[in-house]
Amino acid sequence: MDPEKRAGDARAGVLDELQRINDQIDRAVELAGLKPLFYRLETIAQEYQGDAEIEAMAVLARQRLIAKGSRMRDQPLADPGAAEPSAIPTPFPTAAPPIVSDVIPPVAPPAQDDKPVRQPPSPPPPAAPFVWKRALITGSAIGVVLFLIGLFALSRLRDRAPEQGATGPVRVSVTSVPEGAAIRVDGELRCVADCSFDLLPGTHEIEARLEGYETLKRIIDARAGEPVSLSLPLSLEAQSVRIAADMLSGEVLLDGNPAARLQEGQALLENVQPGSHTIRIAGGSASAEFTLDVNPGQAPLLSGPIRTRNVLAVLVSNKGNQARLYTSSNPWKVYMGGQQVGETAPAGIGLTPPSPGDHELTIGEGSQQRKLIVNFGSAPVLAVFLKTDVNAGTLVVATGEDDVQVFLNGKLQRRATARGQLRIPGLPVREYAVRVEKEGYQASPAEQRAIVRKGEETRLEFRLQPLPRVASLRISGAAPGTQVFLEREHIGSVQSDGTFAHEGIAPGKHTVEIRRQSYIPRQFLREFHAGEIVELRGSELTMAKQPATLRL
Template sequence: MDSKTTKPYRHCPDEEYKISIFICRGRQKAHYPKCPECEFRTTTEEISPIPVEKETITSTSPSQTKTGSIMVKSEPPSAVIFLDDDNIGVTPAIITQILPGKYKIKIKMEGYNSWSQSVNVKANKETSLTAVLHGKDCSVAIESNPTKAEIFIDGNRVGVAPVTIDNAKAGKHLVEVKLDGYEVWSKEINVETEQKTSLIAELTANYGTISLSSEPTNAKIFIDGIEVGTTPANLSPVPHGTYLVEVMIDGYGVWGESVTVEPGKENVLTAILQVKTGSASIKSRPKNAKLYLDGKYAGTTPESILSINPGTHEIKIEMDNYDVWTETVNIEAGKENIITAVLQRSTGTLMVESEPENAVIFVDGKEIGHTPEIIMSSAKGTHAIEVRMDGYDIWKKNVDIEPGTEKSITATLQLKTGSLNINSKPSDATIIVDGKEVGTNPGNHNCTSTRQPSC
């Protein structure tokens, strides 16, 4: 075959470049993915080996000449293959039925420097080549506001802004700029060969601020369970989102609130902490007594007093006719004090004396002693007091006795009296009893003495 003979070319489905019959057969041999749908796959045409055109090579039939092959790959793939300047397809490919000899393989791809290598084809052998392509001199300069954001190109971290990437590959790339507290900035750029691409990423804040104070101050602050400081505090930056803010200090209940932080906004919070309290369960015998806590009326027994501040407190219980019961108790946070007050009846006193002394004393009809005597009473109210002595009239008096009071009474007893019927002859005589003139006879006269009158 003459070296000027036109080579037959074919197209792989959906590919732009024409390929030679050598490439076609090589791809079929390599099980190229598109071969099953190729119209030439089932052809029965027997194509004689066609030598690659070289000035020093003449046509020879396959029955007379043995051939070799070249396996060509590239990184990245889909680069154009040139065999001695003839475009014969794209990588990866196997070029078959090549006459032995020296050839020049060149690989080209847009945005990359050309790659070339000489290869010596030997009969009945396959030579493998892998072309690692390098991008043409392109650069990308990236800045961010604020600075020090991380730069990613096509998902790969390339540095911190501001940064310039030299020897960038030409073509389309996805640039992402990331900084804590800011939304991810992204943009697709087209890097052109031998040109510098510059861009500035204006980042949008993705955080807010929490300004937190408390009463009392110096309380610990927790966000989602993590301690972040003490009050008062200005927490920034806080990424956008919803958080549980808690404030704690010993002796006080936990303060908590759910807070939604929005970009660029400040959340102002004031935590009013409540003192942890204790309680007291108070009973009395008898019940229904008045109950006082630190001087303030708190109900009647039995009673449970909740939310008592920790510390020392006075409990007072009062009931009519009973002594006042008081006790100092220590209330602890989170604990309950159980208190039972046993009330004692209160008494009043009454001092009973008499003239003459040693008279018998009766209280409410019951004999209790002789004068002089101190009477103790546990019952509030009016009591009937009687003082008795032979030869004397009974002395009686109603006396009010108040618990906790003292009274004194003196019973002046009166002698019992009788009568005398005195006659004399002659009549109209003067009658004298115990030296005292009491009248003339005849007549009846009272006598207070138990002795015989002197008449």
């Protein structure tokens, strides 16, 4: 057997023995029965020195034993003549009662000249008296030692723990790099960095915002008497270029260096650094090239013309409510949401998006018309659309979730959604049945139909609702106050109207148990399914009374 397991079993046996000794002390009726218990307790205390639990139980048992012995000494025995000799002296000496017999007559005392009567042997000397004083002193000394150990441990814990009663304000100093960031505390504007302010003790969210920089958030735990100094280094807002082309493959160059490849007509350049950059996109016989100026905190701007071959280039620069549209040839009439907003020019045309999100832009009229789906947001982005004269169009499937699978006419597309949508360029002009799937979600509507037209982008939106991932338990018709357990863990009690409800139960088989005082507990094994409710009601909740016990 493992030595550690053997030692654990031995310790458990000692704890059981101490409990039995306590029971024997309570049942003892004679002082003689207490003596071996006292010596056994001393032996246990010596063998298990350093085991706080066993030492404490031994000390308590000795104190009970001493108190029991003292009470027994202070009360005379009910039948002194029947008591056996004891090594523990009693304060009341007893004499042996005379023996009275109806058969043997009394014997007369011997005459003077007779031989002396043989005296009976003297009784053995009494055993040494039980030293109660020493026992009391020993037990008290051990108790004092244990008390001092506990007091020392509590003082160490108190020194380590924060002061519970402190409720004073906490001084918080915040710096931002660069300076000038607006500092919000728990969503409310507090000051402009660098600055200081007072907060109540507790957990707070500190947020720094500065135009042209990424928003930075920190969580602090403010404690009374402990000032907080917080430095917030801000990062420049990431500038990006998103490319959607009718050419399904090709290469993207940034300042003459390969930066990305067109994959199914799409590419993304992230973290474009401030400065002037030349971007070239080429695929097959079509190409486009332009120069871009990037400034922190501003929408990217074009400098110079857009040079193209066999393609129409439409560029939309936006950041928040700042947007501008450029085309490789001019002029073109521009419509947003069906309303004309003007005509393009070499310097571009300003746009005011009505709200963040996807919006439809229409360029041109008649057979030259092009429809684009443009996303307007708070981050600085340049969206590049390259349109060829092919008899094909683009389908944009928006879901608001990533990694959503898209099916066209029942066929799974190779790519899933990213940044909440999937663009499918180069689709032949026709009608398509579209549906989406993602594990753990339900799509609404289940399926939509879309007509793809030449040179246009068609958008479909699906809403994905998370499916319940847990099950629920409902109880009705039970006795008020009945305790409810799930896998032996208490989860609540039945209300006064006999009902109980509990949610958040993981799918699978679980054991539900109900308990009530003076009744036999009942258990129910049930299968729980995500999004479903398991109900217990009526007669199945009936509980049998526990049989009565008569103690004599």
